[in-house]
Amino acid sequence: MSRIEQVLQTLKGQGRKALIPYITAGDPHPDKTVELMHTLVAAGADIIELGVPFSDPMADGPVIALACERALAHNTSLRQVIAMVKEFRKDDGRTPVVLMGYLNPMEAMGYEAFADAAADAGIDGVLTVDLPPEEAEDVAPLFAARNLDPIFLLAPTTTDERIRAISEHSSGYVYYVSFKGVTGAAKIDVDEVAAKVGHIHELTALPVGVGFGIRDAETAAAVGRVSDGVIVGSVLVDTIARNQADTDQLKRALTDLLHPMREALDSLAS
């Protein structure tokens, strides 16, 4: 069983929901990323989604696009991001890490070299925004052989047929994108999400994480109620942008954001 599956199964046994924060590696500076990852865990993260910066983040809104620009201003490369996870693993062997990004940096590194390095660093899952399962045929066996969970997106526009097919190609969890739009938009409609996630649960046994539009304890709890976990991204990245200059203050601000979400999610269990 992969580390992601273990964590999600344990949570499920406890009747709890996963809190999955996203930050962009290298933002505000490559030296800070590992420290911030530990902060996220201390504040209640169950799984970390670590963004790999890309020059052309087409599925992201301005908040994460600017985080990519900040990270790339320090030349944060995929190899460096992998090294950050290796560093993180020295002190944390428990928290799963999912790399989230776009295909081209991985293609440039070479799929086999990437899979080897990712497994060696203790990376658990890979979510590639612009890689639908149809195009992942070459990559999938490389990941499977190294116990890397391929995590794919489901969207409001995904048909039942595709939900089934995508789930078959996924392991760990599937990521439901809560609305039609880019990251950071404020369009989430909780009733709509509840209906669709309920339907996804009928079509796959995999846990369903929901992301896009979750920005406080209230939205986290509302979405947590109907899913297996919530992914929180732009609101954290925006906090990083606003507290770049002072790392201690930044860590406090991130903690202040995640803590209430953790509590709100755990209050669902009782």
Added chain:
Amino acid sequence: MSVKLTEEMLSALPDNRGHFGVFGGRFVSETLMDSLMILEKEYLRLKEDPEFQAAFDKDLAHYVGRPSPLYFAERLTRETGGAQIWLKREDLNHTGAHKVNNTIGQALLAAFLGKKRIIAETGAGQHGVATATVCARLGLECHVFMGAEDVQRQALNVYRMKLLGAQVHAVESGTRTLKDAMNDAMRDWVSNVDDTFYIIGTVAGPHPYPLLVRDFQAVIGRELRQQALEQAGKLPDALVACVGGGSNAIGMFYPFLTDESVELYGVEAGGHGIETGEHAAPLCAGRPGVLHGNRTYLMEDENGQISSTHSVSAGLDYPGVGPEHAWLKDVGRANYVSVTDEEALDGFRTLTRVEGIMPALESSHAVAYALKLAATMDKDQMVVINVSGRGDKDIHTIAQIDGIEI
């Protein structure tokens, strides 16, 4: 060195997932997959629908003014002193470039799909103008995304789009040119996918765009073939077209791919020179990667980050290229070359002075290369240049280079 392509090989391309060999495909976020699959299905159906094709042909004839002439450039031929130089006059189309062939086709598709809101990206502004034009005619809401740098250097086209009723969104992110405009168009599309049709301006993007844009532009090559046989009594020996995303080039080349005797030359933007790294020539100096929904040759750094590009012509200032060109390069059917900004400007001046035809700066790249090529060929041979657009939009840029305020 050419390989022999057969009709059978070509009819299998792209495959049912949009691949030209290892290139092409559909690399987009999940939200767009359903729309792309519906578009593909509807397009493949309409492609065989005589009513759709008749509507397309009618618009090309009466709205665009096709066929565009094939013109023998007699004086230019004499001055160059080699092969006969002929011009395929896409610059004479309504709106001034080949781009309109495609926007007419895609607007018809949008109408069949019942979409009322149109978005487009544009570099030089020619595709934006062509899109705004068809939207004005059909009463569709039109949003054009354009890099902030291009908004400046193509101010005339920006104003044309506004006059036509389109909203022009200046894109400030990234390198503020065509690739960033395409990113923002994709973002808009994801956000408004239910009611919006994205009219992509070149043979790039996710499947089925490279296929359908090529089909709409292939009217150029079909006409040329017939005109060459009628006017010159033979097929041309060489075809030369500029390559940004590659739509005017593929439109010209496609109907000749199985004609081994016809050499194909795609001319990329060499900018300040390939050796300086400041250019927009992914086929000449890039490597395969994935951007904007397809696998193709890209300009990128060793970490897979897309490089910034440079060209004097906004319409060629793009780090990728259509996947079918990537395939044609790898199988050796077409030659991809580059000319610098300076050579292109010389091409512009030569065609203007010698034939009284002012080509777009994009097309001037094809002119510049063709003049070099023709000089090495025999007098009984025939070179055709695709004059993909007219230079009116570039007068401002050229005046600036000449140090003249207009």
